[in-house]
Structure formats: C-alpha cells, structure tokens
Amino acid sequence: METAATPVIHHLLILLILIVIAGMLAGRAALQLRIPDVAAFIIVGMLLGQGLHWINESSSSLINQLVLIVGSTVILFDGGRNISLTGLRKVKWTVALLSVPGVLITVAVVGTAIHLIFGLEWLYALLAASVIASTDPASIIPVFRQVSIRKKVRETVESESAFNDATGSIITFALIAAITGKSALEAGPLLYEFAYTAFGGIALGLLIGAFSVFIVAHLKLGILRDYTTIAMLATALAAYLFGDLLHVSGFMATFVAGLIWGNPRLLKLQLDEKESEIVHFSDNVTVMLRMLIFVLLGSQVDIALLLEYGWQSIAVVLVLMLIARPITVLVCSLPDRKAAWQKNELVFMMWVRETGVIPAVLSGMITSAGIQYADKIASITLMAILVTVLLQASTTAFLAKKLGMDSEA
DSSP states (O other): OOOTTHHHHHHHHHHHHHHHHHHHHHHHHHHHHTOOHHHHHHHHHHIIIIITOOOOOOTTSHHHHHHHHHHHHHHHHHHHHTOOHHHHHHTHHHHHHHHTHHHHHHHHHHHHHHHHHHOOOHHHHHHHHHHHSSOOHHHHHHHHHHSOOOHHHHHHHHHHHHHHHHHHHHHHHHHHHHHTTSSOOOHHHHHHHHHHHHHHHHHHHHHHHHHHHHHHHOTTTOTTGGGHHHHHHHHHHHHHHHHHHTTSOHHHHHHHHHHHHHOGGGGTOOOGGGHHHHHHHHHHHHHHHHHHHHHHHHHTOOHHHHHHSHHHHHHHHHHIIIIIHHHHHHHHHTTOGGGOOOHHHHHHHHHOOOOOHHHHHHHHHHHHTTOTTHHHHHHHHHHHHHHIIIIIIHHHHHHHHHHTTTSOO
C-alpha cells in the first residue's frame, strides 16, 4: 500500500543501505591500508556522489542536517565519556587558551591570508577564516579511537575540539550579523554572547549529565539501570536539543554531559558492570554515524568549485596548517607551565587539527543565507575538510609513532 510518504521512505532506505554497504567496504579497505576510516569514507562519498551520482543529497537538506547534528552529537558525547577529569585538570589552561584565544589567533592569521590571496574585503575574509578556525570533534575523536595516542595529548586535543566550536560559531554569527547590517561588531556584546553560550552550555551539560547518570547508576534510585545505553543516547541528544533551545552551545553541553557519564565516581556512582555493554554499543553506533557523516560530506564535494578556486583554497589551507596552527599551539601551550609540554608533544598537536562537520554546517548556512562570496567560502571550507582529513588524519598514526605519542611519557 503506497502513501504520499512512500517515495520519501524509499529514498531514505536506499540512501541508508547504500551508505552502510559502501561504508563497510571502505572501512575494510581503510583497515588494510592502515588509514583512519573517516578518510576512506570521504573518498567513497566522492565516488558515489560526484563520480557515479548515486547520492545527490544537498548540504541544506533535512536528511543531511539531521545526520550531521545527530552524528556529531553522539560522537562528541562518546569523546567526553572517554576523558578522565583527573587528567583534564592537568592541561585545563592549555585547553582554555586553545579554545578561545587560539581560535581568535587562527581567525586573524588565516583571515589575513584570505584577504591577500582572494582579495576579499576584511569582513568576508575574517568570516571565511572563522568558519574553518575551530577543530572538529567528529573528525578527531574517531581518529584517536583508532590510533594509540598519549593520554595527556589525546585529552587536550579532544577537549579543545569540543570547546572551541562555541568560539568559532560565535565569531561566525557575529560577522554574519555585521555583514547583513543586523548588528555592529562590538567587544561588549560579543563577550557577553560568548560567556552566555559557553558557560551556559557547560552548566546545562553538568545538570543533564548528573541527573541522567544518577537515575541510571544509583544503586537504589537507578530506575533506568536496565536501559543504560538507551539512556546514554537520550542524554546526548537531550543535551544538544536543550542547549539549542536555550541558545547556548549544544555541542558543549553534550561534551560535558559525556564527561559526567565517563566519570560517575565524582558523584559517588559507578557503572563498572555496564562498561562492556556501553563500549560495545558506543563502538557500533559511532562507526555507523561516521559512515553516514563522512560519506555524505564526500558526496557533496563540488569538483567544479574546487577547480575554479583550487590553488587559492590550497594556499589558504596551507597557511592554516603550517602557520596558523603552529603559532596557536605555541602561544596557548607555553604559558601553561603545569602541563610541562615537551617538544614532541607540541609538534604533534601542531599537526593534528582536522576540519569537518561544524565548518561544513556553517558554510552551508552562509550559502543558504545568500551572503556575498559564499562560493569562495564554500571552496575554502571544502578544501580544508579534504586536505586535513585525507592528509592529516591519514598520517596521524605515522607521526604518533615517529614522535613517541603512541606511548606514555
């Protein structure tokens, strides 16, 4: 029996089956080639999208936006769950500096490069830079799950990727408002907006994380203990949703809720007997979401756009990787004497800064809003995603081994 919704359902099922089958084959190939699966997923997505035209899902479609948001949310929650708060305290100042001043440094350096290379006006150049300034947890966390990385470095880079999204998004939205004439760029309102968004996200994540883990893990009042993994998934999605509704950072709320779930002993709770069940569930869910996210992102790569602005976009990405990132890491890590950073650790952090889901979403919003030079911003964003994921993510394991990051200091 067919209804008006039948064609949509068929489309969704075909898309899901195609991506999952292609993703499994790509994941198997990545295992043989010893590269992160996210890189293989993007390549397969490009083949299925621009090559064979089997996937034609636009970046602004409901399906695409839902996959990106849900996927990033669950992956980010899982990343927070795997971080020890004890270890995070040792590098808290480095994480804080990378998450706020670090993003501003990146925007300034890369924005200058875009202004000079593309000849864009300063506001548009800084807007393009702000889109790609933050690192991406949906790219970094899966790579670090597949490569053995020194705990101190892993927790720093993963936490940075979770916290700096708020800074990058706030700068992006402020510049969009200034370009469209809705508001002026003023330090006071920007600082207020950042404080509200960031600290509101942290507070909300603490509240939702503590409440949900309590009703799961408490020995007497844990009424949802038999539904631990389902409650965990609901927590991740609820943290993002309520964050978005309250206009605070939903991604930050999700990450903080994950931290609470990963450190239940802070609340004198424990989930030890559920750990194997949680790990098995998380591994399967996150790998499928990685397939969906990165195959879709790959399928949306506009080859014509990259050819038109290819060399300029590559030049900007090289500035991002080889100039802005090293400066950012040095400026933000050297003042943190307590962290006692070693030279090899700093070099590794300079190289690891993948761009992915959040920049893709921001670039899509700019295109949908019809902002001038949106095509050039999209080209820069696409090139940053392709180069950082295919090059940096694929060489993470090699560099980790060379620098000794695959073992504890």
